[in-house]
Amino acid sequence: MATANNGYYNIIGSMDGKPLTALAAVKFLGARASHVIAVGACAVHGGVSAAKPNPAGCVSVASVLQRKVIQLPGCPCHPDWFTGTLAHLLLYGDPELDRRNRPVMFYSQTIHDRCERRSFFDKGIFAKKLGDGACMFKLGCRGPITPIDCPIRKWNGHVNWPVGSSTPCIGCAQFGFPDQMEPFISYDVSKAEE
Ligand code: SF4
Numbered sequence: 001m002a003t004a005n006n007g008y009y010n011i012i013g014s015m016d017g018k019p020l021t022a023l024a025a026v027k028f029l030g031a032r033a034s035h036v037i038a039v040g041a042c043a044v045h046g047g048v049s050a051a052k053p054n055p056a057g058c059v060s061v062a063s064v065l066q067r068k069v070i071q072l073p074g075c076p077c078h079p080d081w082f083t084g085t086l087a088h089l090l091l092y093g094d095p096e097l098d099r100r101n102r103p104v105m106f107y108s109q110t111i112h113d114r115c116e117r118r119s120f121f122d123k124g125i126f127a128k129k130l131g132d133g134a135c136m137f138k139l140g141c142r143g144p145i146t147p148i149d150c151p152i153r154k155w156n157g158h159v160n161w162p163v164g165s166s167t168p169c170i171g172c173a174q175f176g177f178p179d180q181m182e183p184f185i186s187y188d189v190s191k192a193e194e
Pocket residue numbers: 111112115116117118119121134135136137141142143144163169
């Protein structure tokens with residue numbers, strides 16, 4: 001959320017007749033809630049909102065709260081990751097979290113571990129351009145460094161996912177997205193021919 005200019009770049013409503021900033025709401029509610037869940041990249045680590053040069057001073061929810069925050073990175077966050085976490089809290093209590101407070105039931109394995117094109121990677125067969133049906137590692141795929149379950153969960157009603165449409169993973173569920181995940185694709189064909 002925005003912190004520059006006292007958070008006034010991110011007004012979400014009004015309270016007591018005055019504009020209510022996201023910064024004020026997070027501080028007010030975050031101090032009183034039984035649990036805090038940061039949903040999506042912007043809430044977890046600043047995401048696109050905090051991309052350079054970040055004129056609004058956007059930061060994570062956790063950085064303004066002195067308490068544990070369950071982290072659900074992703075741009076966007078898959079509905080299942082949020083509803084699954086919420087259901088677990090309601091039915092069983094706190095889900096198991098990793099060292100960065102992500103639920104292990106969703107974030108324990110990298111995309112690369114379960115990718116349908118992994119056999120191409122293991123055999124050294126790489127795509128030279130978008131649309132090729134091989135591993136997209138040399139086009140810049142971020143699957144090897146992005147722990148999330150997209151290959152088995154998929155998107156838009158569990159129909160498909162980026163690699164299934166011959167698009168490299170851009171690491172949207174990894175901390176530091178987007179700045180640290182760029183470039184999203186490399187067209188250096190000579191690299192793919194090495
Ligand atoms: S396409 Fe990406 S995630 Fe899939 S095997 Fe290649 S590098 Fe790994």
